[in-house]
Amino acid sequence: MVIINGCLCVPKPLEVASSCGLSREISHIHLE
Numbered sequence: 001m002v003i004i005n006g007c008l009c010v011p012k013p014l015e016v017a018s019s020c021g022l023s024r025e026i027s028h029i030h031l032e
Helices: 014-019 024-031
Strands: 002-004 007-009
Touching: none
Parallel strands: none
Antiparallel strands: 002 007
C-alpha cells in the first residue's frame, strides 16, 4: 500500500488509486 497526500492507496481497486489523484499508469508503478 502507498500513502499519498494522506490517502491510502491499495493495489486492489483502481478507483482508490485514482481518488488519490493518480492515473492508472502511475498508480500501477506506485502499487507494483
